[in-house]
Amino acid sequence: MTSQEQPPRGSGTEEGAPDPRADRREQRRALVGQGLNAAQAAATIGPVLADKGNQDSFLALIRSGESASSAAAALGITRAAVYQYRDRDSRFAGALQKAMTEGQKARKAQRQAEREAERRSSSxxxxxxxxxxxxxxxxxxxxxxxxxxxxxxxxxxxxxxxxxxxxxxxxxxxxxxxxxxxxx
Structure with a gap:
């Protein structure tokens, strides 16, 4: 197949399976363009969080103080997809709750450190x-x-x-x- 005959990105491989390198955002936009809402599109893309490595990456971002939206975006999925997966997987739900608690503590500690640094520098x-x-x-x-x-x-x-x-x-x-x- 020449470069002119290559299938467009995200259209699939020769066996008809989705191209694993395709950007999930592009897939989601295409599904939304077909009339699905964002949550349905996220669920259709596939269980990104079913992969243990993706779960660990997502939870690490949450523990560091990132929001669910920004952590989800780092994986190329929506926040709605995260919460849908949480509702289906009780183990992930528990880990997510613990990570969110740690993330809140991390954000609070960061804000306190910033306020103290500001107070010390200004006074x-x-x-x-x-x-x-x-x-x-x-x-x-x-x-x-x-x-x-x-x-x-x-x-x-x-x-x-x-x-x-x-x-x-x-x-x-x-x-x-x-x-x-x-x-x-």
Whole structure:
């Protein structure tokens, strides 16, 4: 068969079986074009999730925090096909529920980490700010930091301290003339 005589993509092999390399989205569009709704088209394409490797890939995406729609799209199927398969396979339904719970936790942890990073980046105090807040010179603060007489920076790259770190240190540090050699 020459390149001009090759069957169009997705039309099948010589035995009449569907071409396994055909894009599922193209197949689904063709079925929808024949009058099937999206859910019927997804069910007609075949049980993509019956393959254990596809299930594992899908569930890994869900556990990482992806939505069911985006995880399904990664496999070339619809979210409706996922839920139809879930309704038919109780083992997959249990694994999907567990993966969704883990995915929710992953998304929550990611949001918390992003909020904390934003809070730290927007509210860190540098030496000059700490100096204004405490009344100590920048040189004194640098000396205190190098000798361990002030808390380590919350962001060592800055260095910067969170306001609550400096306030707690200021409230609990010994005052001028404190004799640590006599008082411990």
């Amino acid at each position: 860190g105090w540098d030496y000059e700010t700490v100096s204004r807040e405490t009344g100590l010179s920048v040189a004194t603060l640098r000396s205190y930091k190098s000798t361990g007489h002030m808390p380590p920076p919350d962001d060592p790259a800055g260095p910067s301290w969170l306001p609550e770190t400096i306030r707690a240190w200021r409230e609990n540090r010994p005052g001028q003339g404190y004799r640590s050699d006599l008082n411990g």
